[in-house]
Amino acid sequence: MLESFLTYVNRQQALDPVADWLQKTVGSAFDALGPNSRNVKNFLHGTWMGHPLHPALTDVPIGAWSAAMGLDLLEWTTGSNELAAGADAAVGIGIMGAIGAAAAGLTDYHDVGGEQARRVGAMHALLNTGALVLFSFSLLYRLRGARSIGRTLGFLGGATTLLSGHLGGELVFGQQIGVDHTATIEPPDDFTKVLAADALKEGEPQRAEANGVPIVLVRQHDHVYALAETCSHQGGPLSEGTVEEGCIICPWHGSRYAVDDGSLLDGPSTYSQPAFETRIREGQIEVRPMRERAPESVLRLAA
Numbered sequence: 001m002l003e004s005f006l007t008y009v010n011r012q013q014a015l016d017p018v019a020d021w022l023q024k025t026v027g028s029a030f031d032a033l034g035p036n037s038r039n040v041k042n043f044l045h046g047t048w049m050g051h052p053l054h055p056a057l058t059d060v061p062i063g064a065w066s067a068a069m070g071l072d073l074l075e076w077t078t079g080s081n082e083l084a085a086g087a088d089a090a091v092g093i094g095i096m097g098a099i100g101a102a103a104a105g106l107t108d109y110h111d112v113g114g115e116q117a118r119r120v121g122a123m124h125a126l127l128n129t130g131a132l133v134l135f136s137f138s139l140l141y142r143l144r145g146a147r148s149i150g151r152t153l154g155f156l157g158g159a160t161t162l163l164s165g166h167l168g169g170e171l172v173f174g175q176q177i178g179v180d181h182t183a184t185i186e187p188p189d190d191f192t193k194v195l196a197a198d199a200l201k202e203g204e205p206q207r208a209e210a211n212g213v214p215i216v217l218v219r220q221h222d223h224v225y226a227l228a229e230t231c232s233h234q235g236g237p238l239s240e241g242t243v244e245e246g247c248i249i250c251p252w253h254g255s256r257y258a259v260d261d262g263s264l265l266d267g268p269s270t271y272s273q274p275a276f277e278t279r280i281r282e283g284q285i286e287v288r289p290m291r292e293r294a295p296e297s298v299l300r301l302a303a
Contacts, residue, residue, distance in 0.1 A: 019118040026110040044107035045267035052178040054104040060097025111253040117175040127164035180271040181235040191286040207239035225259040226276035233269035
């Protein structure tokens with residue numbers, strides 16, 4: 001049944017305007033923050049954690065609401081009101097956690113591309129909103145003493161959360177949103193020729209291959225740097241990006257990486273970029289995986 005639902009979502013063109021509106025609204029909200037937007041976005045993406053923040057935050061509402069439903073079930077089957085306070089508290093904790101998870105999730109969704117991923121993400125957001133509304137009314141009815149209605153709304157919210165979680169899994173495991181797109185690269189073990197040294201121009205990223213692994217070469221101030229060419233965020237081609245002082249910027253979503261060691265400077269990516277040591281032999285740039293992140297791992301071209 002869940003796979004049929006996923007197929008249904010993928011075919012819904014009516015979700016495209018919803019996706020457009022969501023992404024534009026999130027973008028406008030960050031634009032309104034002005035100079036602070038980059039720091040807020042990096043926080044919500046999880047750049048500081050080294051992996052996306054959204055999945056970690058979703059554990060709070062899922063865990064809290066699951067506990068609430070378990071306590072509700074015991075209350076309903078035993079007829080005892082001793083568990084009511086715990087169930088109500090769990091619902092409230094889940095609501096607060098869901099608001100934080102929504103903020104992080106919408107921040108990630110702003111940079112999602114691809115027709116199917118956008119549709120699945122839009123439905124995921126709608127279902128999560130529905131679950132939040134259901135549990136909010138559940139708490140309201142509980143506090144008013146209408147516990148039967150409150151429990152019913154809670155169970156409906158739980159079912160909605162389950163359905164939304166299935167779509168969230170599709171985004172990660174099916175659409176590869178939020179995963180490290182460089183995790184499976186297998187670079188050569190030792191130095192490999194990739195490009196003639198005189199073919200690399202100052203400040204112009206150049207694509208090359210090291211035993212079939214795409215890399216991007218950058219020359220700055222007579223130094224040559226090499227990183228994996230596929231952006232770890234969503235696979236964008238870094239060789240088509242722009243180079244600024246000490247960094248390269250992905251052309252798709254603007255993730256920024258230090259050219260000397262691949263460390264992440266700005267999201268939406270949450271992963272650093274694999275870096276390579278470089279040297280020149282017989283007029284050819286050679287690279288191998290960086291074994292230690294150190295200044296001497298980069299090449300200084302002869303003046």
